[in-house]
Amino acid sequence: MKSTPGFQSFNPIKNKFNDKTFFCSNEQEIEYALENAQEVSLIFSNLHKQKRAEFLVEIKSNLLLEKDSIWGIYHSESGLSESRFAQEFERTINQIQLFADFLINDFQEISSTQKEVSTLNTPSLIKKWIGIGPVLVLGSSNFPLAYSTIGGDTVSALAAGCPVIVKAHPMHVGTSSRVAQCILKAIEKFNFPKGVFSHLIDDSHQVATKLVQDNRIKAVGFTGSIRGGRALMDLAHSRPNPIPVFAEMGSTNPAVIFKSDIQKNIDEWTSNLAQSICKDAGQFCTKPGVILVPNNSDGEKFCDLLTHKIRNHESYWMLHPSILKNFEFLKIRRKEKSKGLLLEKSGQLDQMQGRQAILKTTIFKLISCQELNEEVFGPFSIIATYNDLTEISNYINSIHGQLTFTFLGSKSEIENNQNLVQLASEKAGRIIFNGVPTGVIVSKAMNHSGPYPASSDSRFSAVGTDSLFRFLKSVTYQNIFG
């Protein structure tokens, strides 16, 4: 399919490509993965849920055995720290266990039944969940584990009884390959057919494009940019038989600072926000990218302190030169568009570190220039001043779908502004009070999605056990014997 034979991942800290060359999957490997996935689909979907749970736990065990070797590759391909790795690894492991436990304790394969009523001449009905079929998973750049090869999409699809084909993210293809081995080892141990999980490699869009258009793929899970997600949605929709794409895309995750409790909380709020914006170079889909502060002296103090903390925050390596380049480009672009004040960290940084920054502007600018409301991936946030709460409701009405919306304020301010909370609920999948949007808890009660373009379908979540239902359909059996 392509002329270049292979590619390497990039080490952000060493600022050079890693040694190992990975080769792109060829036509034959793609066909093999598709054929195997199709073949095993029925068997895997009809496997007892307990068995699928045990399979997930086996994957978890294999990952734990490989933890040290995964850390080495993970670090060399992402520049992310050991503590971040430890956190993400634990999250990934816990996520697998959560789905295994959910399968065993909570998930009901039969969702509802209706007994025959012979006097009314109505038959019996048994409604069952079954896997939607082979799922293509395209993981994220920023979570080599938790949102990638064995991340939420793969685990929820396997739990749902769907074979999975992962197209490895090229930025962490080595991590992906090592994780894939842990999955394949579990398949071997359980004597499952190969098609339950396949791992394909590509550093272009060709393999994914081919897969999403193939009739044997029945759903897609994606985490990434709006452009990438929309392209996949368009491809999936243009098929003779369109399939669902669950794409978790971009968001600016606005945060409103109400005025009356600023003085009391200024230290805590600015510290939490600075950390949420700067940690791991702000490379999070839930990073607060727009902060609305009152246009008064408290707001000014808040803004000064937050700016100070951001400028003095530790800097981090960005994942890849292309991400760093895009980040630097967008910072300047947002500054030009807003004619606002760009306040960056000063001093010498490592070449691949992202230079954190705040852009000061007004809510009026945000309302009048939609481009300012597009995500900047990296340690950057816009602080926009507002004069009154009407401006905030105008702002919420003007924005597109968000993953999160945050309110920081006193209890009474939040209670008195339920209209804003309701407006925000129309635009965002999660509303946070007096906290920060980063740190997505993996649980049944989590919702990680939002109206387009935050996600492709606000009716499903990308995180937590409910995310299983992205990959399940119902079949009703009428008048089953016995």
Place this chain on the structure above:
Amino acid sequence: MKSTPGFQSFNPIKNKFNDKTFFCSNEQEIEYALENAQEVSLIFSNLHKQKRAEFLVEIKSNLLLEKDSIWGIYHSESGLSESRFAQEFERTINQIQLFADFLINDFQEISSTQKEVSTLNTPSLIKKWIGIGPVLVLGSSNFPLAYSTIGGDTVSALAAGCPVIVKAHPMHVGTSSRVAQCILKAIEKFNFPKGVFSHLIDDSHQVATKLVQDNRIKAVGFTGSIRGGRALMDLAHSRPNPIPVFAEMGSTNPAVIFKSDIQKNIDEWTSNLAQSICKDAGQFCTKPGVILVPNNSDGEKFCDLLTHKIRNHESYWMLHPSILKNFEFLKIRRKEKSKGLLLEKSGQLDQMQGRQAILKTTIFKLISCQELNEEVFGPFSIIATYNDLTEISNYINSIHGQLTFTFLGSKSEIENNQNLVQLASEKAGRIIFNGVPTGVIVSKAMNHSGPYPASSDSRFSAVGTDSLFRFLKSVTYQNIFG
């Protein structure tokens, strides 16, 4: 928007247009409906579910008061009989009550919660269902009540807290208008804002096209042809912010006759199938359109008896000259394509009655000519002979998505052919054993959908209380006070 000022519905029994002229909604009326729906969306979605249930019950009461007047218009616009009206009316009423009861007794606005765990530094989460926003409903031609203006789509959307805009089906615009009055009267009694429900009229695609592309519409419910459904899906997908379309489209609803119990059940099975194919001129989305019978003497007897019963069945008026014309065209077309034997009812019929027919061919023809697997709307079915069960699995693998798949056979035959049942479960949303697919029970355990093109999204049902979830999204509230 259009030059013709108005149009009339058609009376199939009198074979002439009805007197009353209906005028197409103009730009201003469309804009008014959209603006009102958008305005009321938040309020209606946040209304207590008990209130929405009471509102539904009030609509039901109004319909009951208008039953006689609705019957007159219904009959004049559809040619459907009084007993069919009585059935459909009762089904519609029961459906409304089912959703009202579901709201009160079963539906949980809060779907899950997670308590704060301060030692783990995890916040509290409350996950709530909220309405997706204004829903456009485009009803079916063949169910002027149960799948139209106050049919499953409208009732489930209102129950979900979504304002509804109905674009009346032009074939029963009078029925639709009368039903709409019952809804509007309930809105008035409850002092709801007007935007909760709007009724628009058009005999072309212009109004629907405009509505589905409008940013204020957040979801679409549709029942009709594959061509119509796909056009809506394409329009909705081409929006800057794509929205979900739930389209329930076409299906041939294949039925397999296993061989060993034919002799024992030949009378019952042929009578039930003949009735399912011919009743109300077979104008049902679940009409069995393909019947697979063994190529042996029992199969031949079965085929002869079924053909006899179909040819001798009472004939019914078809809904509209365009439907009759299409039906007659497709009968001939299928005959030509299959080179099979077309066995029609003989004798004189009323001009608008559909002449029921059976086309005899082989399963091999069905597998090799996809066109034979496309729905013929009306009293027509293909009987195809098979030699062995491998041919049936090849056939199932060859077909696209179906609403239903039926097996008629002995207990042991069905148990011994679970591989066929599983294959069918991949292709159809409901599997029927020893019954007929028509007569869709409205209950939680019903699934009325299937892989494309039976429906646009096999993860949701068009019928039963679960259909509510087509129009709900989740929002998680993190760290709510108290």
